[in-house]
Amino acid sequence: MQVAVLIVAAGRGTRAAMGPAAPKQYRMLGGQPVLARSVTAYAAHPRVGAIQVVIHPDDRALYEASLAGLPGPLRPPVAGGATRQDSVRAGLHALLSAAPDAVLIHDAARPLVGADVIDRVIGALEHNDGAIAALPLADTLKRSGLDGTIAATVPREGLWRAQTPQGFRFAKILAAHDAAHKAGRGDFTDDAAIAEWAGLQVALVPGSERNLKLTDQEDFALAERLIESQSSPGEQRTGTGFDVHRFKDGDHVWLCGVRISHDRGLEGHSDADVGLHALTDAILGAIADGDIGQHFPPTDQRWAGAASHLFLRDAAARVTKRGGKIINVDVTLLCEAPKISPHRDTMRSTLADVLQIDINRVSVKATTTEGLGFTGRREGIAAMASATVLLPQCNPSS
Numbered sequence: 001m002q003v004a005v006l007i008v009a010a011g012r013g014t015r016a017a018m019g020p021a022a023p024k025q026y027r028m029l030g031g032q033p034v035l036a037r038s039v040t041a042y043a044a045h046p047r048v049g050a051i052q053v054v055i056h057p058d059d060r061a062l063y064e065a066s067l068a069g070l071p072g073p074l075r076p077p078v079a080g081g082a083t084r085q086d087s088v089r090a091g092l093h094a095l096l097s098a099a100p101d102a103v104l105i106h107d108a109a110r111p112l113v114g115a116d117v118i119d120r121v122i123g124a125l126e127h128n129d130g131a132i133a134a135l136p137l138a139d140t141l142k143r144s145g146l147d148g149t150i151a152a153t154v155p156r157e158g159l160w161r162a163q164t165p166q167g168f169r170f171a172k173i174l175a176a177h178d179a180a181h182k183a184g185r186g187d188f189t190d191d192a193a194i195a196e197w198a199g200l201q202v203a204l205v206p207g208s209e210r211n212l213k214l215t216d217q218e219d220f221a222l223a224e225r226l227i228e229s230q231s232s233p234g235e236q237r238t239g240t241g242f243d244v245h246r247f248k249d250g251d252h253v254w255l256c257g258v259r260i261s262h263d264r265g266l267e268g269h270s271d272a273d274v275g276l277h278a279l280t281d282a283i284l285g286a287i288a289d290g291d292i293g294q295h296f297p298p299t300d301q302r303w304a305g306a307a308s309h310l311f312l313r314d315a316a317a318r319v320t321k322r323g324g325k326i327i328n329v330d331v332t333l334l335c336e337a338p339k340i341s342p343h344r345d346t347m348r349s350t351l352a353d354v355l356q357i358d359i360n361r362v363s364v365k366a367t368t369t370e371g372l373g374f375t376g377r378r379e380g381i382a383a384m385a386s387a388t389v390l391l392p393q394c395n396p397s398s
């Protein structure tokens with residue numbers, strides 16, 4: 001299904017505008033014009049094939065300035081009419097040459113529409129003439145009398161608040177708009193009302209409170225807060241680690257928490273698990289909290305022969321203590337032998353277990369060094385690792 005988007009930005013609404021004349025869709029929101037945010041929400045969606053914006057004829061310069069350099073399948077803007085209904089009809093006719101199967105009609109003043117809402121509307125169009133994002137009414141409804149006191153309580157069962165996008169089969173909504181125009185009906189407040197008038201079947205799918213319509217100053221303030229909470233979930237940091245252990249006599253090695261039979265062992269104060277040591281240092285590096293030797297000195301008899309997953313668990317706990325979480329880890333083992341690949345998935349699940357993260361966030365790789373250097377001469381094993389963690393936003397001194 002070819003999906004086009006029609007963004008209605010022809011309104012003159014200046015109630016929320018900062019400047020004397022700039023309509024709200026061109027006002028800045030979180031460092032970006034409102035219209036640019038609305039366009040980007042759709043340009044970033046994989047199902048959207050064409051975007052048509054309808055603007056007021058006087059706003060051409062504002063439009064160009066707002067969307068300059070924006071990537072995406074944006075068509076040249078068209079001028080709207082005297083009413084929203086006229087503007088949508090102009091946009092639909094402009095989209096005729098794109099010949100989409102479906103069109104999502106969206107108000108530019110809803111810049112925080114999410115991919116989830118867009119998905120739901122497109123999904124419902126598979127089986128309906130139309131589908132709109134909407135929210136069931138949560139508040140009790142009152143009808144006021146002439147004196148400003150309550151005249152009646154209105155039952156709210158089955159009542160929804162309509163949002164946009166409102167999606168339709170393209171040919172059907174175009175025909176409905178043309179028929180309404182021909183019939184001299186210019187009083188519809190949204191496209192679903194026109195579809196309803198034309199006898200189309202329109203589904204209600206859940207919208208989102210986040211998908212708010214910017215009307216007044218308070219809406220802009222709320223939208224700014226929503227953007228801020230979304231855009232700064234924390235701070236991402238990366239650390240790296242490296243470790244080497246020398247071979248000695250023995251019949252097994254520990255690598256990434258897995259015991260592997262081998263004709264040599266690895267020398268070290270603990271179990272000499274070079275993979276776990278490198279990874280522990282990577283995590284400590286990501287949170288700038290020293291290194292493994294500082295927290296578990298080899299001179300300390302407590303760590304003699306210790307299982308190295310203790311060290312890794314301690315590093316992970318230091319991340320948790322800071323309110324952070326580990327995003328992913330990646331370990332590379334450098335050796336000629338033993339062969340790592342048969343143990344790779346056991347290593348990954350062992351690390352995932354110790355770190356308490358999903359196995360898809362854990363990578364273990366291995367390489368030889370082509371017979372070169374100390375690993376090539378089979379004198380020992382080296383390991384390197386990286387770890388990325390997400391920390392809560394903190395001030396520079398902490």
Ligand code: MG
Pocket residue numbers: 243244245268272273274277
């Ligand atoms: Mg070590």
